[in-house]
Amino acid sequence: MxxxxxxxxxxxxxxxxxxxxxxxxxxxxxxxxxxxxxxxxxxxxxxxxxxxxxxxxxxxxxxxxxxxxxxxxxxxxxxxxxxxxxxxxxxxxxxxxxxxxxxxxxxxxxxTDVRTAAAGAVAARALSRKDAKHVVILGAGTQARMQLQALTLVRPVERAVIWARNAEKAAQAARDCAENLGIVVESTTDCEGTITGADIIVTTTPSADPLVMADWLRPGQHVTAMGSDQPGKSELDPACFKRADLYVPDRLSQTRKMGELRAAIDAGFVVQDRDFAELGDILCGSAPGRGSPDDITIADLTGTGxxxxxxxxxxxxxxxxxxxxx
Amino acid sequence: MxxxxxxxxxxxxxxxxxxxxxxxxxxxxxxxxxxxxxxxxxxxxxxxxxxxxxxxxxxxxxxxxxxxxxxxxxxxxxxxxxxxxxxxxxxxxxxxxxxxxxxxxxxxxxxTDVRTAAAGAVAARALSRKDAKHVVILGAGTQARMQLQALTLVRPVERAVIWARNAEKAAQAARDCAENLGIVVESTTDCEGTITGADIIVTTTPSADPLVMADWLRPGQHVTAMGSDQPGKSELDPACFKRADLYVPDRLSQTRKMGELRAAIDAGFVVQDRDFAELGDILCGSAPGRGSPDDITIADLTGTGxxxxxxxxxxxxxxxxxxxxx
Structure with a gap:
């Protein structure tokens, strides 16, 4: 052919x-x-x-x-x-x-599954603490499993917790990941309790309502939100934008329309035309990344061509x- | 697979x-x-x-x-x-x-070549006189050959002329078509002289300047313009819109942007929001087609998904x- x-x-x-x-x-x-x-x-x-x-x-x-x-x-x-x-x-x-x-x-x-999970690893490698050991994944689907796997490639992950509303699905995902990755993976339905102890949090749900509240975040954490890829979806409390030290979009023109930034703009926490350096700018060294081990960083991934x-x-x-x- | x-x-x-x-x-x-x-x-x-x-x-x-x-x-x-x-x-x-x-x-x-040529036949079957025997094709490329072939499927074509600026290319296309279709096919570089004698005229060029002037058209003729598929291209003198009895777009929203209609609007011969029935409306019988054997009809084909x-x-x-x- x-x-x-x-x-x-x-x-x-x-x-x-x-x-x-x-x-x-x-x-x-x-x-x-x-x-x-x-x-x-x-x-x-x-x-x-x-x-x-x-x-x-x-x-x-x-x-x-x-x-x-x-x-x-x-x-x-x-x-x-x-x-x-x-x-x-x-x-x-x-x-x-x-x-x-x-x-x-x-x-x-x-x-698409591979490139989406790989983007999570790229964001974590650029923004999370190098010693990040404890990961929390929100969601129990394919991306939940693959995002966790991707993080183990770039950070010394020792322990993970998978959260889902459905306890059985969370437990199944945790079993699958533990077997596949050879690390300790637990499951929970308690979102607040598990997030406060994490070094890296990855949200992988199609939720239209915030799952991660701003006052649950702790110094030094990195959050990757990759579930929202349409206007109307949102996984982070818009107040997270005030709590975080650094917000990094994959593509600003897209996250303004359909990422976590959309919800933050709608809620009045960010002005529409505010400029943010993109993940690529940080990778190239033309914009600063994490400034200190205590910074809270957020990556907003909507997926790009x-x-x-x-x-x-x-x-x-x-x-x-x-x-x-x- | x-x-x-x-x-x-x-x-x-x-x-x-x-x-x-x-x-x-x-x-x-x-x-x-x-x-x-x-x-x-x-x-x-x-x-x-x-x-x-x-x-x-x-x-x-x-x-x-x-x-x-x-x-x-x-x-x-x-x-x-x-x-x-x-x-x-x-x-x-x-x-x-x-x-x-x-x-x-x-x-x-x-x-795409097949569906584009077939659209020319659909337009001619809907709009040209049933006894159309004499065809003129402007252009000497793949679509020139295929538009002529398509017309022979729907009308009793006996004789065709292929016009191109380049005499050699016109002659080659004419030889190819004659051999392929078993009809008389001649070539010319005289556009006006050949158009006046045609029953059906098909323009297949990427020309940005009009090739067919309004006062060359004769009662009973049908013109299919299919070369223009971008803003800036145009094969018909905009005054043809005044001379014709019926103008038929393949898709009005497209011909307004990039068909012959675009040039006619720009030249002030047609107002921007004027409504025209589409080829499909005529095929379905919800809009009138050719009204008399002496009508001049124009089909504007830009190609659709x-x-x-x-x-x-x-x-x-x-x-x-x-x-x-x-």
Whole structure:
């Protein structure tokens, strides 16, 4: 098929694990986002009320990357009743020089899971204390598991707690993570009690109401909020913006619209046009990160087409190196 | 690969010819466009100045169609110097019920060529005189050839003339068409002289300056302008809007922005918010078409995501029927 790689989910799961190489590739994506040659159009969103579905299309051109990805992510919410997952989709990698198709990744969202978890590790590596040992994860789904795994790649995590409203789901996620990661992982339904003892807190829920209250936060903590990716979702009490010493968006133009920043602006805690350095600026050293071990830092991750371009480029390299090419 | 069809250009050229079935499928797309359940977002356009390229992404959900397509069309203008075509790309067909990927068509724009030519036939079948025998095509590229072929499917074409500024290219296109279609095809570089004698005129150029002047038009003629698909392009003298009895856009919201209508509005011949019935309205009988054999009619085709969804659905059916499935 004229040199085009067509790779399915099973092969991608083997060839593109969530490892330090994936984290470094997403780190490079955030750095590249600071280049003025980046082209990242707004997400194309198509709502399909008759099918109870929606389709999001993301893309980004990053200077220095040999390809650019186009990702199509359908979400069809009647699927579970049919025994199918709600989300599916694929990524296509094009040559950044000629526009020709290089690879089609029929990943059903797996590469998105990896690049999203890797971004959590990049944020923690840039912002959390180097000695962070105790992690709390809010949520018990795929990202809860993968965010915890990603943190173990960059910090000396010894103990984790998984919180969910549903005790059984939290316990199951904790068992899975303990077995997979070889660390102590507990579960709880007590949010306040567990957050106060954490070094790193990662929120992974689709909650529309705050889960983390400002006065629960303690000096030295780092919070990564990655659950909110739509206007109307929010996991942090807007007062966290007053309590924190540093707020870091993945992409300011996006977090203003659909991140935790949106809720903080709506609540009057932040003015609409206030400027914040992005994660890429801190990675590149053009903006300061954590100032002291006692600072409270917040990373607001909404997900970017730049991450898709980076993980797709990384996946093609991994597939080619492994001699797995079609 | 979990039931997903991955089909390359060579197989698509065999399985999806430009025939009456393709024309009827695009006819159905135009009719479906009149349904209020249609969801057709604006085109996502990404300009890549550093690569001298651009990428367009189109999609549309059409009630009554079992799938919806997402089309990615890259154009990289330094490619010819590398011995590669400027344009490439692919279409992906998703289930309209579950959002799951059904097929990936690595067509390099072939399905777009077919659906674009088929739209010309749909417009001519709806608007031109039934006895139209003499066709003039402006331009000598792929669409010039395919528009002429498409017309022979719906009208008793006996004779055609291909006009281009470059006499050699016009002559080559004429020879190719004569051989392929078994009709008389001549070539010319005299635009005015050839247009006055035509029953159907199709403009297929990327011209930014008018090629067809209003006072060259004769009673009974039908004009399809399909070359302009960007603001700044225009093939018809804006005064043609005064001379014509009927103007028919493929999608009014698009032709206002980037069709012949754009130039006519800019020239003051049409007011910005003037309403026009679309081709689909005429096909469905909810708006009148040609009123008399002496009417002059103009169809303005800019290309829609609806056509992509229709041709992709048609292609999957053709592939499946032929037992060509992967």
């Amino acid at each position: 004229s040199g085009i790689h067509v790779i399915d989910e099973t092969r991608l799961r083997k060839a593109v694990p969530l490892d330090l190489a994936a984290v470094d590739c997403i780190d490079a994506a955030f750095r590249a986002l600071t280049d003025e040659g980046v082209v990242m159009p707004p997400v194309l969103s198509m709502h399909l009320p008759r099918a109870n579905g929606e389709v999001d299309i993301k893309t980004a051109y990053l200077p220095g990357f040999s390809g650019f990805a186009v990702k199509v992510s359908p979400g069809f919410f009647d699927n579970p009743a049919r025994g199918l997952p709600s989300t599916s989709g694929l990524m296509i990698l094009f040559s950044a020089e000629t526009g020709q198709v290089q690879a089609v990744f029929l990943d059903n969202g797996y590469l 730049a991450q898709d371009t980076a993980i797709a480029t990384h996946a093609l390299a991994a597939i080619s190196t492994r001699g797995n090419a079609r | 979990s039931g997903i069809h991955v089909i390359d250009e060579t197989r698509l050229r065999k399985a999806v010819p430009l025939d009456l079935a393709a024309v009827d499928c695009i006819d159905a797309a135009f009719r479906a466009l009149t349904d209020e359940g249609v969801v057709m977002p604006p085109v996502l356009s990404m300009h890549l100045p550093r690569a001298n390229g651009e990428v367009d992404i189109k999609t549309a959900y059409l009630p009554g169609f079992s799938g919806f397509a997402v089309k990615v069309s890259p154009g990289f203008f330094d490619n010819p110097a590398r011995g590669l075509p400027s344009t490439s790309g692919l279409m992906i067909l998703f289930s309209a019920e579950t959002g799951q990927v059904q097929a990936v068509f690595l067509d390099n724009g072939y399905l 609806a056509q992509d969804t229709a041709i992709a659905t048609h292609a999957l059916a053709a592939i499946s029927t032929r037992g060509n499935a992967r």
